[in-house]
Amino acid sequence: MLAARVIPCLDVFQGRVVKGTNFVNLRDAGDPVEVARRYEAEGADELVFLDITASHEERDIILDVVRRTAEQVFMPLTVGGGVRTVEDVRALLSAGCDKVSINSAACTDPDFVRRAADRFGSQCIVVNIDPKRIIKDGKEVWEVHINGGRKPTGLMAVEWAKEIERLGAGEIVLTCMDADGTRDGYDIEITSAVSEAVSIPVVASGGAGSPQHMVEAIRDGKADAALAASIFHFGQFTIAETKQAMREAGIAVRL
């Protein structure tokens, strides 16, 4: 039985794991390799590094982090943040990450997704979709945003997800902006709508505050994996506790 995945996400700034709120008041939370090893020992199914340095001059730093992590951690590693060119993808994959996550560049240059998938295979191309609930002409729509939720794209989440699949992406990370950072739970409605519209795996993201929320993302949101950052970083819940709760809810997990 395929296990639902629990995926911790680490923000990496200039080669260090940071904790903070909306990119301000960043606090150093350690060496990415050490944190990755700890999560591996706790039973994480995969790991995501989000490079929030976002400046091209500092790309070499994240490549070094990936290299050092891949030497010591033997589980799938995804890296996102500032991935804009086929060359960025190639550099990350050859440094040792398994999947590369494309966010803004997918919206501004959809053909980039196709080029990357053609060159490296769908299995390593992940696309982030960040929808926000917006009222347009008196009607609610789920509009995809970029730049951390600041810039609307005119794209609608469900249609965009189908287009991403058609372009060759192998997985979608869906971060619902209204829920993100609230710790009140994932946006189940949008998650299940997207997950049921595509045949590639969907990772629920944004809003996790408890193991129960991860149960809901899988059971009700029909997601294939649940991603979380703060609930694990701040030590509120361990990955093992989370998986135990999922198992008790009848969800197949890897313990």
Place this chain on the structure above:
Amino acid sequence: MITIVDYQMGNLRSVQKAIEKVGGEAKISSDPAEIASAEKLVLPGVGAFGDAMAEIRRRDLASPIIDFVDSGRPFLGICLGLQLLFERGLEHGEHEGLGILAGDVVRFDLPSNFKVPHMGWNTVTKKAPTGDANPLTEGIENDSHFYFVHSYYVRPTDPSVVALTCDYGGPFCAAIRRGNVIATQFHPEKSQDNGLKLLASFNGMTMNAEASV
């Protein structure tokens, strides 16, 4: 020394690091002579079947790999490196594989609630042991989890080569074993302790004990 075949398809470095982690030595090579004379060979790989075979042929690696397998030395294929052993791949058209094993590589054709790629940790089931110990029977328990990421799977003509199965909308071949040839659909280098155990066992394989086709 384990030689890892470099044909520009996949995370060779992860495979190398995992082998080193279990105390083995591994080098990455795209040199036909080095591959032909390797002590143990790993054919890794992610990506598309047709592109991979084109790269292997362009680098004149098909004959060295086939000759290596025929010599009875220990061989490990991983993911695409399992699929390429077969006669025919049906990914984006029809492509001829290495033809070391009879059979096809086909896409999952499943109800819509099964996502493709099959991505994540799934459990394996051992087929009845074939007698002698090998990395797919030693140390792997039924229902242990391994990391999979693939949209295609192998359908061997000879069912007796299937060593492990996995269930995703029905059983499919998760690993094959024929004499010195071992190959897995999952990624041992990404499967934490279970995968490292398999690699340690492969690292310990010797030629004579396993060359029995």
